[in-house]
Amino acid sequence: MQPISKTEDGDGLLLRFYEWTGNAGEAEIAEPEGSTAARIANLMEEATDPELSVHSGRVKVSYRPFEIVSRRFNYPSSQAHAE
Numbered sequence: 001m002q003p004i005s006k007t008e009d010g011d012g013l014l015l016r017f018y019e020w021t022g023n024a025g026e027a028e029i030a031e032p033e034g035s036t037a038a039r040i041a042n043l044m045e046e047a048t049d050p051e052l053s054v055h056s057g058r059v060k061v062s063y064r065p066f067e068i069v070s071r072r073f074n075y076p077s078s079q080a081h082a083e
Helices: 078-082
Strands: 004-006 012-018 025-030 037-040 058-063 068-074
Touching (some): 058 068
Antiparallel strands (some): 012 068, 025 058, 037 068
């Protein structure tokens, strides 16, 4: 599993991690510079929930025991740059 990768559509970064200790918790992730939104994503990189709150450039991420956590950070699309 790659912890950080470019999304298949090319408009974002995907961050994945696996909780392996059997404990629920919360992590705080620094939002990558230039991103326009943070979303929860499924294993197919599709956003599954509303946009996550970003405070002071950080996103809080709750996780359950043994969960694979995927967060997608979107960037302006390449089409937006062409206009």
